[in-house]
Amino acid sequence: MNETHWRVTFEIFRQKTGQPCHFDEYVMDVDPDEYVLDVVERIWAYNDRSLTFRHACHHSTCGACGMRVNSVEKLSCITPIREVARNGGKVRVEPLRNFPVLSDLVVDMGAFYLRLDDAKFSQVASLKDACLPFERKQQVREDGSYERLVDCLECGMCISACPVALTTPEYLGPGVLAAAQHAFHQSRDTSLLDLVDDQDGVWRCHSAYECTAVCPSNVDPGWRIMDLRKNILRHQISKIFSRRGQSR
Amino acid sequence: MYTSSKKPQEGTFLWLLKIIAGLLIIIILGIHFYVNHLVAPGGLLSYSNVLAYYQNPIIPIMEIIFLIFVVTHALLGLRSIVLDLNPSQAVLRWINIGFVLIGAIAVIYGTWLVFFVVAKGSGA
Ligand code: HEM
Ligand code: SF4
């Protein structure tokens, strides 16, 4: 064993629908600069073809490879072994929390995607609106003619990390609330405020900011939830005054 | 539309109340510390010091307001945590009644205590 050759035991969560879960151990010879997903793929290719997991792009763009590595949400395609293990050590790989497990490391993200639709999640935005409002803007054109993909990869890792999502599947969750905030920021569509002004919407959050901590793409859902609260309050106050104005 | 049933048990008003109460706690606690430790000569070290301090009418009023806001803030905060246990509507109604009762008893008892101390006079 040397600096480019480690032996690491992978403990992988296994569960097929309706069956009890367990962990399978695979002792793997790895290069510490490989990524966790590379090794998971190798386990599938050479050790166990029944292992299921999701991935597509291998470069932190598709958001499909989110897993819990040693109990922390990670995009496994960009998480080097060196960061999560040592030579002779163990790496535990589990599916995301707060989603139903379909098979091994694959979870059912259906409800999350449908809620993103409700939140009018838009995958592209003008450069001016694509990032957080307090970030330094780059390459902005006044006519909004440049667009780029928004930051959110729809990986669901924020929902997995959220302690409140753990208490109820009804909670819209950080990724969805962040999408609603972003859509509201772009469109000022107040139906979005109505959607999230709910016990299971923005008011459920306890400001743990775990979502912001694990988000691989700088979306900062925690900040966006607080911004939505501010906008709901502002909207309600302005409604009171416009009602007064009309009744006069 | 994936999410439908609206649940209004937590909302802008309660949140705003919690935030305002939290802010007032900081302000009043600041005044409380400042007065107790820096304005009162040598600090309030004995029981008779405290009795004399309460003779200034601003003090009992401030302490009662402080009590009301701490109780409000703490119970609203606890209620948000209890909501994480997903109580049914019926149970939540009882929990709300319980919180209001606890809050009312705490404020009434505390206020009575303040007046009791004030009524003891300057302790001389
Ligand atoms: C320095 C004074 C205080 C400040 C500025 C403060 C501020 C806050 C804020 C901003 C929240 C979060 C509200 C939200 O996001 O929904 C909160 C929640 C809470 N506070 Fe305070 N607070 C203070 C003192 C206290 C005290 C003295 C107590 C208890 C006796 C208390 C108990 C709670 C509880 C139980 C919660 C709910 C926590 C949660 O939602 O997860 N706080 N407070
Ligand atoms: S907000 Fe961040 S963590 Fe949540 S789904 Fe989007 S990219 Fe993933």
Ligand code: FES
């Ligand atoms: S495989 Fe696409 S983000 Fe990891």
